[in-house]
Amino acid sequence: MFNNAQEFFNLLPLVIIGAGIVFSLLIEMYSKKSELLLPWFSVIIFLAAGLHSLYYVGDVSIVLQNMLATGGNVNVFYAIFTFGAAIVCLLSIDYIKKYGTYFGEYYIILQSSVLGMMLMAGAKDLFVIFLGLEIMSVSFYILAGMNRKKLNANEASLKYFLLGSFATGFIVYGIALIYGSAHTTSIDFITSNFAELTKNILFITGVLLFLIGFSFKIAAFPFHMWVPDVYEGSPTTVAALFSTGGKAAAFSAILATLFALFNGPAGNLFTPYLAVISVLSMFYGSIVAIAQDNFKRMLAYSSISHAGYLAIGLAAGNHDAIAGIIFYLAAYTFMNLAAFGIVSLLEGKDETNLSINSYAGLGTRKPLLAALLAIIMFSLAGIPPFAGFFGKYYIFIAAVKAHLTWLAILGVLSSAISAYFYLRIVVLMYFKSSEDEFVFEPSNNAMVAIIFSVLLVILLGVFPGTFLDLITRFI
């Protein structure tokens, strides 16, 4: 299976997660204390995989008969997924207790979804992309319906499943057409012969279908219909994973497959499509989010608009854009994890405290949590010195370099609109007071996860250089 020990070593992050899944199954089967053990076991698995990928980020290689890439930005993506998932685990421990819906499968499926994401990020073959995508998506469909006694969780799960499968259909059809025209599923071959292949209308249609399928996965307008309902209905911690890991994985797959888009004039063919979905997503997300009353739905629309900013990078299609997208994804992952984390922490047993109005007066009631949430809101709105700002800055640099200054201008206009609804949360927390009782169960695990994410958001914002060097080294 492995050609040599080095190959095995480079694949260790995947192996750790894979072995983790098997051990988790055993723990779940044979241990009576699995509810206590499994979350921490998963956290350790994720951290081990994440730290390994960061530490050996320089070991760039292609393994398993040209099927998977390791090292470089693939490992950076591994780190984003695994650290993100570790945070989700920490958030989940007390969240699940609160609802009394513990299933050992939760953590096992969480691990398998991360395995799927990692396959997507490292793929060197269209089949691996598809394999990873399905592992991730099927896990997601189940996770969305984890609270099976809740009606809207079932709705979320079913809706996600139906629309997700529909999107996968596009991707598979796209892959089929690409194979039909290129006679191979090797991504390297497609990348190096991209200019040649784009003369074939079948190939162009294939790539376009592939992009449309992934537009579903990244939650871009007009393929966003599932997002608000799924985020609202799913357990909050799971929604946190959808909006961060899921989105990052979809972008990593686009970067892995369509690297050619960023590598020369042939990629410009798809710029109009990407620019249009980017503009529509940014504005649709920002404007509709203003009308939301439910925090999770608001974050769902915000996630649509962030998909738009990231799509500016895809449209720009140069090497700065790759770095910009990866940086933005890292920043966005930790911002959104913290935001969803705070929502999941404050959420009461019967889905109380989900309306944004219940956050009124939080500034005096829970000063630390309110301050953390305020930082996240400013960061999501793109206000310096937080990570969200720097991500946007880098994406705009890529756009201007690609002579898409108009796209950058539309991007800043949309972020001015989005500032309104992010600030509304701050207004409620600090400038309003409320007489209603505010009950929630404190959780130290969740607090640790949230504080860690916020610290990363601040560090990435104030000292983006270190992380940026890491990414740009491999482009």
Add this chain to the structure above:
Amino acid sequence: MEQNLLLTYLILIPLIGSFLILFIKKEQTNIIRYAALGISTIAFIVSLVIYFQFDSANSDFQLINEIEWIKGLNIHYHVGVDGMSLLLVLLTTFLTPLTLISSWSSIKDKVKEFTFFFLMLEVGMLGVFISLDLFLFYIFWEAMLIPMYFIIGIWGGKERVYAAVKFFIYTMFGSLLMLVAIVWLAVYAIGPLGYFTTNLIDLYKVAPQIPMNIQIWMFLAFAFSFAIKVPLFPLHTWLPDAHVQAPTAGSVILAGVLLKMGTYGLLRFNLPLFPEASIAAAPYISVLAIIGIIYGALVAMVQTDIKKLVAYSSVSHLGFVVLGIFAMTQESIQGAVIQMVNHGLSTGALFLLVGVIYERTHTREIADYGGIAKLVPVFSFAFMFASLSSVGLPGLNGFVGEFLILLGTFQSPILNSWWYTVFAASGVIFAAVYLLWMYQRVFFGKVTNPKLDGLKDMNAREIFVLVPIFIFIVWIGIYPGTFLKVSDRSTAKVVKQMYNPVKVSPVKLGLNQSSK
């Protein structure tokens, strides 16, 4: 290059100080207040050291500290001052401790948070004035919105939420367009320089070569952002809301320093970076400035609320500063710089005084007052003094700035018409009308409102806050040379940067002396 850490210390003192304050128990309000006062006073002392180390005969940026920050994008932490920024730095560090003292009794709620945000605000303002890298500048420029937003929103008046959000969105909208322009400039620099840079000193060499059809857009993106901050007519609508709703300390800093960031930006970035576009736009912007002068004065005249009156007077006074900048002669720009300081002092004093009386009576309606001159003689004198300074009475500071601006505008080869001066000068008369008329209604006549009986005069603390401001008002009025000297070389350099790259012959413009 030799590194000088003084400016970095200046930023770090309030920054670290604000975090230290978070460790004090929130019940110990007095310790918090004294700590904040101590921190801001140390910052003021450091700024004085900077003043004495500054060589005003040198037109370059001085006391530079440059450290690599984000290697991948060639962004440096790069700070330094020239004469223009030094004056505004001094104004900031001077006003901050005074406003902290002034809020001693008016801010009783959440003192810890207030002082934290206030010191953060000082960090942001100082950062804006000393940044020599556009990226760094933008970070401070935007980050400063956050503390001000909280100060208006938490400690403001009845409509504070509306005012805070309006202030934030308005300013952010403008600055985001500037962000795109900054990115565009940095990318443009790759052409002539060969590297991506946001370093201001590098961009000074490159940006003026941008072809006129693009330069005008760059100019507009920067100018829009600064014009909102100034605020230039017709972008001023956020200002009355923010000023009136903000607590006294917030209004003082808003009027005293924040508005200057807009005019400073025009002077530091627009003129030297886009000279050709600036010259082309000068008549239009000057007209807007004059409309602002007259409109602000007329609207101020009909206000029934004293604080709103002072707020609109800012629109009028800042119109003078913008006119001075876009008249583009050395006299007018010198006048604009000194007028920025003047407005900070006199309007700051007026807001402080309005705060003093509001704390006692809880009303700012002119109609609720009348005849209080007999009740509170010290207060009445102080108010008269600040009003006269704002009106521009010869011998006080306001006169110096307005005179230089009008003189420069009259000689301006760019505007080339004395009508600008005529209309602008009418603003001086209007200022006398609205301020003195308000003074008459509030202080003279008979006491009609029974609630005013037993009104207490200013206490020692309040007098202590105003005395230093008044000293400077007289100092600038009688011997402006001390301050004009500081910015003289720097403004001359701006004028030189303006005309040199342009194909218009300097001789024809009559500027061959000042540009050499």
